[in-house]
Amino acid sequence: MNSAFRVEDLTVAYDREPVLWDIDLDVPPGTIMGIIGPNGAGKTTLIKAALNLIKPLSGSVSFSGESYKKFHKKIGYVPQKGSVDWDFPTTVFDVVLMGRYGHVGWVRRLRAEDKKAARDALEKVGMSDFANRQISELSGGQQQRVFIARALVQEADIYFMDEPFQGVDVNTEKAIMTLFNELKAQNKTVIVVHHDLNTVRSYFDWLTLLNIKVVASGPVEKVYTKENIQRTYRSDTLLTSERDDNV
Amino acid sequence: MSLEILLIAVVTALATSLIGVFLVLRKLSMLTDAISHTILLGIVIAYYFVGDLNSPYLLVGATLMGFMTVYLIEVLLKVKHINEGAAIGVVFTMLFSIAIIIINTRYRNVHLDIDMVLLGNLEFAIFDRAQIGPFSVPRSLIVMSVVLLINLTMLNVFYKEIKLVSFDYALASVLGFFPLVLHYVMMTLVSLTVVAAFDAVGAILVIALMVGPASTALFYTKTLFHTILLTLGVAVLNSVIGYQLAVVFDVTISGMIATMTLLSFLLSFMLAPKRGLISRMFRIKRQKSDVAFATLIGHIQNHQGTQEAFEELNLNTLHEHLKWQKSFLDAMTDKALKAGYVEIENDCLRLTQSGKKYYEQLSFIR
Numbered sequence: 001m002n003s004a005f006r007v008e009d010l011t012v013a014y015d016r017e018p019v020l021w022d023i024d025l026d027v028p029p030g031t032i033m034g035i036i037g038p039n040g041a042g043k044t045t046l047i048k049a050a051l052n053l054i055k056p057l058s059g060s061v062s063f064s065g066e067s068y069k070k071f072h073k074k075i076g077y078v079p080q081k082g083s084v085d086w087d088f089p090t091t092v093f094d095v096v097l098m099g100r101y102g103h104v105g106w107v108r109r110l111r112a113e114d115k116k117a118a119r120d121a122l123e124k125v126g127m128s129d130f131a132n133r134q135i136s137e138l139s140g141g142q143q144q145r146v147f148i149a150r151a152l153v154q155e156a157d158i159y160f161m162d163e164p165f166q167g168v169d170v171n172t173e174k175a176i177m178t179l180f181n182e183l184k185a186q187n188k189t190v191i192v193v194h195h196d197l198n199t200v201r202s203y204f205d206w207l208t209l210l211n212i213k214v215v216a217s218g219p220v221e222k223v224y225t226k227e228n229i230q231r232t233y234r235s236d237t238l239l240t241s242e243r244d245d246n247v
Numbered sequence: 248m249s250l251e252i253l254l255i256a257v258v259t260a261l262a263t264s265l266i267g268v269f270l271v272l273r274k275l276s277m278l279t280d281a282i283s284h285t286i287l288l289g290i291v292i293a294y295y296f297v298g299d300l301n302s303p304y305l306l307v308g309a310t311l312m313g314f315m316t317v318y319l320i321e322v323l324l325k326v327k328h329i330n331e332g333a334a335i336g337v338v339f340t341m342l343f344s345i346a347i348i349i350i351n352t353r354y355r356n357v358h359l360d361i362d363m364v365l366l367g368n369l370e371f372a373i374f375d376r377a378q379i380g381p382f383s384v385p386r387s388l389i390v391m392s393v394v395l396l397i398n399l400t401m402l403n404v405f406y407k408e409i410k411l412v413s414f415d416y417a418l419a420s421v422l423g424f425f426p427l428v429l430h431y432v433m434m435t436l437v438s439l440t441v442v443a444a445f446d447a448v449g450a451i452l453v454i455a456l457m458v459g460p461a462s463t464a465l466f467y468t469k470t471l472f473h474t475i476l477l478t479l480g481v482a483v484l485n486s487v488i489g490y491q492l493a494v495v496f497d498v499t500i501s502g503m504i505a506t507m508t509l510l511s512f513l514l515s516f517m518l519a520p521k522r523g524l525i526s527r528m529f530r531i532k533r534q535k536s537d538v539a540f541a542t543l544i545g546h547i548q549n550h551q552g553t554q555e556a557f558e559e560l561n562l563n564t565l566h567e568h569l570k571w572q573k574s575f576l577d578a579m580t581d582k583a584l585k586a587g588y589v590e591i592e593n594d595c596l597r598l599t600q601s602g603k604k605y606y607e608q609l610s611f612i613r
Contacts, residue, residue: 051421077421084415088272089465089474098411102422107404134469150418 003064004029004158004189005050010059012042012049019045021213023059027206029157030187032180034194034203034220037210038233043193044080046210047160051077063158073102076156078147080163086135092146093131096121099153114153121149126175140167148176158189165196177203200224249494251373255388255447256486256504260456262395263444264482265402266436267457268475271465272413274331278320279457281339282313282441283450288346289313294359295349306442313438316342317431369448369500387447394443398436402475409433410471452501456482459508466519485511536579541609542569543579544588547598548606560595 007025011018020042027033035043048054050061052068063071076099099121100114122128125145130138138146144164151159165173180190180203194200200207200220207223209215209232216223216232270276289312293305316338323334350359372387379389402409412419412426412433419426444453464477489504496503517524546569550559559568566576580596583589588602598606 048417051417053417053420072421072423075421077418079415079417083417085272085274088414089468089471090410090414091470094470095414098415098418101407101411101424104407106408106424110407154422 002029003027004031005191006062006065007046007050008060008062010046010049010061011057012045012054013057018057018212020049020056023214025208025214025217027189027191029064029189030184031206032184032190032192032204033206033208034192034200035208035210036194036197036200036232037215041211041232043210044162047162047191047193051075051160071157074157076151076154076159078151078159078161078164081140081143081147081166086138086143088135090135091131092122092127092133092135092138093118095135095146096149096153099150102154117153117155118149121152124152124179125149141169141172144168144176145172148179152179156188159183159191161190161192163193163195165194197229251385251388252369252500253487253490255372255385255391256369256490256500257483258388258391258395259444259447259452260460260482260486260504261479262391262398263440263453263456264460264478265395265398265475266433266440267459268461268464268471268478269409269413269433270437271458271461275335276458276462277332277335278317278437279441279454281320281335282316282438283445283454284339285316285342285346286310286312286442286445288342288349289315291346291349291354291359294354294357300357300359306446309442309445310438312342313441314431314435317434317438321430369452372447390443391447394440398440401432401436405429405432413471448504449501452505455505455508459505459512460485463508463512463515466515466522481511539571539575540579540582543576543583544598544602544606545609547589547596548603551598557593557595560597562591562594562596565596 003026005025005027007023010020010023012020023046035046037043045054049056050068052072061068063075068075096118097110097114100110100117104110104114119128119131122131125148127142127145127149130142130146135143135146144167148161148164151161164176168176180192183190184205192204194203201224204220206218207220208217209223209228211232211234216225216228267279270278286309289308289310290305292312293302293308294300297304319338319342320331320334323329323337324331350357373385375386376383377386377389378384408419408424408429411422411424412429416426419429441453441457444456448456460478460481461474463481464474468474468477485507486504489507490500492498492507493500493503515523518526520526546565547560550556553559558564562576562580566573569576571579580589583596583602584591586601586605587599588605589596590599591597
């Protein structure tokens with residue numbers, strides 16, 4: 001089995017219409033894969049289905065050949081920023097520590113090594129000075145850094161990031177990309193829901209173009225073509241193809 | 248004797264407000280209100296089976312219906328476009344009205360209402376006593392102490408897990424902590440606590456205790472642990488002061504404690520440092536004035552030494568350019584003069600060296 005993440009015949013439906021239709025994916029380890037597609041294309045749903053947060057109508061996912069149940073502790077997850085309450089009474093350090101809960105397990109208390117991991121991760125994302133801040137006092141980019149630090153301490157083999165660059169300034173985006181590349185260098189897999197077509201080529205080495213169905217999936221240089229982008233975005237194509245002259 | 252009343256009030260306040268922290272954090276504050284009504288249906292159904300108004304099974308029925316309420320709300324929340332408030336509202340009125348219809352059609356001659364089963368009167372609680380060894384203790388004191396102990400134990404054992412589920416449901420699921428199970432465990436505790444506390448102190452006070460101290464504490468704290476500690480502190484303080492005032496003015500104790508709960512919340516709402524209303528208003532005003540001050544300095548910097556400088560920087564016309572009140576301009580000018588950032592020359596404003604320095608270090612210009 002030489003795929004870090006594999007999706008077979010996955011279909012998800014909320015109501016009568018499918019949100020994802022017959023998805024097949026095969027992502028090799030040590031890659032950074034982008035998922036792009038218009039609003040409502042099912043990008044978040046794909047991640048949620050992969051993480052067993054919603055039940056698919058059909059199909060299955062596997063991680064390095066293993067089922068979610070066996071593998072889930074080695075999965076790192078960064079949800080969309082808006083999915084949690086940022087007024088919750090908790091500090092930056094506490095939130096990062098939550099990434100260690102899986103390692104600690106039920107009922108047991110956090111150990112010194114967990115706290116060290118959290119401190120190191122905060123250092124890595126450049127948020128050490130904010131460790132004792134309440135999360136409500138953070139800016140959008142800082143919130144995202146905290147979430148990424150939390151995923152890092154999970155010490156996962158595969159990471160799912162739902163729009164990590166949303167509401168983030170250029171510097172933070174670069175810093176986050178550096179971290180992703182470090183993970184890749186350790187042969188880990190990073191899967192990123194992405195929006196900015198201009199950065200696709202420089203950020204990712206693997207790409208999935210999604211619009212309910214998989215339009216194309218594979219190495220960026222092969223699948224990131226004008227034709228595929230047009231098929232993915234359909235009506236919005238004019239805008240995107242004009243903006244993306246270098247395709 | 249009267250000390251026993253105070254003790255019941257304090258123990259009930261502790262048990263209820265402790266679990267209330269998580270209701271408030273999950274934005275389910277109104278759940279208590281819903282449960283406090285829907286348990287009537289539980290009581291009615293239990294009465295149908297046992298036919299005895301004094302049976303303890305009526306309390307069991309009430310607790311189960313509290314749980315049922317939570318479950319139905321949860322089911323509705325899964326449907327798109329329904330928020331917490333709407334889901335609670337629908338379930339609450341539905342279950343309550345079913346209870347009313349059953350009572351009106353089948354039990355019109357039975358005195359069946361919430362008050363019959365859940366007496367909920369703090370003053371009378373001490374007359375309903377139980378024997379523990381050589382001691383005679385009010386029954387509700389025993390019940391509430393047990394409930395407090397259960398709540399404390401569960402929270403102590405599953406603190407980390409409950410915290411995670413309350414903050415980030417999805418991550419809890421990915422990390423393998425069965426968030427749905429934990430949620431229902433919490434909600435069973437809520438239901439149990441509400442029913443028991445109802446019997447001890449009455450309806451209104453339960454709702455106040457669930458929501459009040461936690462909402463008050465959240466004005467001050469930045470960690471969950473401190474929130475819990477402060478919530479318990481506020482709950483005890485409200486109970487003790489409320490009790491004392493009730494004795495002094497000879498009014499209902501429950502009512503006075505509920506009033507104190509409201510009062511402490513309102514005081515915090517107004518006066519809390521940083522998050523209180525007054526502090527926020529001052530901050531907004533100060534920020535506005537800070538930005539206006541920077542605007543003035545920036546305006547001078549932009550027009551200084553240009554052809555239209557005399558027109559743009561003249562103290563008699565400047566306020567029209569900025570669309571400010573003359574008095575506001577004068578206030579800002581005074582401030583700038585005092586700070587040594589500007590000087591006046593031929594009725595025109597001019598930046599000093601330190602004024603230029605101030606302008607250059609403004610973060611939003613850089």
